[in-house]
Amino acid sequence: MKVSEIEMISPQTVEECLYHLGEKDKTSRFIAGGTDAVVRMKDGAWLPDTWINIKQLDSLRYIKEEENGIHIGPLTTHTDIVHSGLLQKKADVLTAASKEVGAVQLQNMGTIGGNIATASPAGDTIPTLFVLDAQIELTSLMEKRIVPINEFFVGPGRTVQAQEEMITNIIIRPQTENEIGIFEKLGPRKAQSISIVNVAISLKMGEKSRECLGGKIAFGSVAPTIVRSEKCERMLTINPLHDEAIQDIAGAAWKEVMPISDVRASAKYRRSMASALLERGLYRLMKRWDER
Template sequence: MLVSEIDMITPSSLSECLAFLAQTNKKHKLLAGGTDATVRMKEGNWRPEVWVNIKNLKELRYIEEKEGCIHIGPLTTHTDIVRSPLLQKKADVLVEASREVGATQMQNMGTIGGNIGTASPAGDTIPALYVLGAILEISSLDTKRLVPIEQFFTGPGRTVLRVNEMITNILIQPQVPNEIGIFQKLGPRKAQSISIVNVAISLRMIEGRHCQGGKIAFGAVGPTIIRAKKCESLLSQGPLTEDLIQNIAKIAWKEVMPITDVRATATYRRDMASALLERGLYRLIRRWENR
């Protein structure tokens, strides 16, 4: 199928879009920023019968806090996230992750909903959403359901989305004053390419180097994002000294499940996952002590 043979519709509202998804029997894909779609089509993949262009659905582009939760529309761009004072203050790890999504042009075009929906294990914003406890609102014409992000992905490029559904809201818990986060990425070229390994870390600190607990999520080292729960269990075992940080990093080597591909070997990915986690924890401790 040639690209010129693919139909495109452009709904003018969310309800119109959901109505189309409910009644169509054609193979279709949603198109927002189009940054992933362009690459996939060049590779000979992603050739639906119909593109559903949702780029102009302004009702799906927002960042707001209400009822103790931060709501992010799926058409919110990475640039919107980077520039948001609310997210800078209460979701710093997501801001750092969005800042690493490709070059500036990709950040201007790419959307957080698209990054989630593509379901790439290397998606930069996804580990950040894991440590922020994100919940996805998924809508069809007649129903809505809430799905924790850790239950959304079923494998590389696969999700629990049904053919008549789309993501309509992303809910995250705002960070509390003693919570700090960081995103670390290793790629062939800084901020220009798919991650070889990435990691998001969120810590709840108390006095000194003591940690009440935290979350750690790795990307590009398994079929989906990996929560490093064994590493997390050690965070509150004592002050985050150099010895404890190094021990936590060693555990990460065993928790990830990478493969060897054209970009890196499995062993290299394990080594880099451990190194990125160690570096991230050191940086967070310095950031906490310099507050």
């Protein structure tokens, strides 16, 4: 398809976007940073009747704390997230993930809303949203609804978002003072490629040495959607997180992931690397906690 054959509109408000989404005789897709959309279009996967350019909708680009959590606009870029003092303090696991989203040029262009809407099991920010109990606000001309992150994705590239809806807000739980997080990623080249495996970890620590009061672990690129490692999470509180406990927890991870083999890695390799990344992440978190 030639560029001249592509219909693109640039609404000035969210209401205009919703109006165009509601047109029954046309298919449409949003484009903001274009880091996913342009690639998919070239591959012939995404060819809607109309592209809706929302890059200039500044009302959807923000990071702010409200009573019910930290609100992040869908057009917030990964660079915005990396440099946010609020997120560095209260959602460090998310800032760590955004640092790993491709090269700096991609971080400048790519948006968190685009990462969510693409619904790739390998999306770097998505596991972090699971450990931060994110909620996705979906808006249509008729209503607004909130969907918990664990109910939003139904498969690779598939979500519960309806054709007439757009993501208008992402709400995350702020981390407490005794909570620390980390994001670990394995890719062919550091920070430049799609994850072979990734993991987000958030731990709530106690007053005793390496005492963990609870935690959340989410793996990406090991199943059709993100996998919460519930068995490993339960093991976090059994013993202080010294070497033996960390190794036991990491050893249990391979039973909870369900990877496939593809051109990037075999299922067996992904299972092994899921355990290795979890072990490395827990070691690094404990080193940080010890140095506080």
